[in-house]
Amino acid sequence: MSQYPPKDFDRDLTCRALVVDVIPESPADDAGFTPGCYVTAVDGTPIRDIIDWRWLTSDDVITVSYIDTDGDVGEVELEREWGEDWGFEFEGLVFDSVKQCRNACTFCFMHQLPKGMRPSLSLRDDDFRLSFLVGTFVTLTNITPDDEARIIEQHISPLRVSLQVINEDVRRRMIGKHAAHGIEVLDRLLAAGIEFHAQIVLVPDANDGEVLKETLDWAYERPGILNVGIVPLGYTCHQSRFGHSFNLSEARGGGETAGNHYTSYTRITRYLHECDTFQEPYNTVQNKGGTT
Numbered sequence: 001m002s003q004y005p006p007k008d009f010d011r012d013l014t015c016r017a018l019v020v021d022v023i024p025e026s027p028a029d030d031a032g033f034t035p036g037c038y039v040t041a042v043d044g045t046p047i048r049d050i051i052d053w054r055w056l057t058s059d060d061v062i063t064v065s066y067i068d069t070d071g072d073v074g075e076v077e078l079e080r081e082w083g084e085d086w087g088f089e090f091e092g093l094v095f096d097s098v099k100q101c102r103n104a105c106t107f108c109f110m111h112q113l114p115k116g117m118r119p120s121l122s123l124r125d126d127d128f129r130l131s132f133l134v135g136t137f138v139t140l141t142n143i144t145p146d147d148e149a150r151i152i153e154q155h156i157s158p159l160r161v162s163l164q165v166i167n168e169d170v171r172r173r174m175i176g177k178h179a180a181h182g183i184e185v186l187d188r189l190l191a192a193g194i195e196f197h198a199q200i201v202l203v204p205d206a207n208d209g210e211v212l213k214e215t216l217d218w219a220y221e222r223p224g225i226l227n228v229g230i231v232p233l234g235y236t237c238h239q240s241r242f243g244h245s246f247n248l249s250e251a252r253g254g255g256e257t258a259g260n261h262y263t264s265y266t267r268i269t270r271y272l273h274e275c276d277t278f279q280e281p282y283n284t285v286q287n288k289g290g291t292t
């Protein structure tokens with residue numbers, strides 16, 4: 001059996017999709033692909049993730065660049081019948097690396113974990129591709145001009161955005177110095193027709209009350225924001241910044257702010273959602289050790 005990964009494997013190659021399975025008698029199988037090979041490009045364009053793969057393989061004839069299990073690189077032309085699966089199954093959804101966040105949110109749960117947890121629990125992903133593919137929330141504060149152009153070109157929509165707050169000063173205090181960039185990107189993507197499901201983490205005395213109203217007004221003026229979910233701050237005993245979140249009566253106060261104040265909105269019933277931690281019996285969000 002061939003060495004895996006190949007001994008000459010180019011670890012600097014940023015885009016490589018590991019083949020973990022091949023459908024028998026598919027174009028991939030016919031071309032000799034086996035688990036352990038890497039696909040690196042289609043028609044000369046590197047594939048960064050499964051979105052690129054699907055985007056670039058819609059034709060029925062493609063040229064695939066690969067690294068085989070001996071570490072040899074090459075290209076092969078594949079052809080398929082109309083509608084036929086190419087026959088590749090890849091490991092994971094992103095083939096370069098997961099984009100990580102560059103924020104410093106005051107309420108970040110990653111800073112509230114006990115020591116010694118497995119590293120994957122503290123991966124601070126902020127990747128618009130995963131937002132589209134599996135529904136994670138992103139802040140858009142790490143979006144580059146290339147990312148932005150790509151989201152628009154490939155119409156990667158809808159995305160899920162952690163909106164938190166629109167007020168500039170509060171936003172900077174809660175999220176950090178890149179907070180404004182996220183809103184600028186959000187507005188440009190909305191103008192380009194990208195749609196969003198938004199989430200607000202409601203932190204007592206930070207983005208609630210009038211600040212929340214301002215945020216909801218801002219969001220509601222933008223039809224591309226399809227709905228807004230509100231979740232209360234969650235905190236653990238492994239931190240010292242927070243000593244309380246919303247109890248049930250405060251949550252109902254929050255509900256008035258978030259709900260009753262906006263009953264005149266015609267799309268309120270499908271627009272604004274409070275999470276079940278605002279409801280009985282989940283009347284406390286304090287968590288002594290796990291996640292909310």
Ligand code: SF4
Binds near residue numbers: 124
């Ligand atoms: S965006 Fe998420 S992971 Fe990043 S600092 Fe804020 S809460 Fe933490």
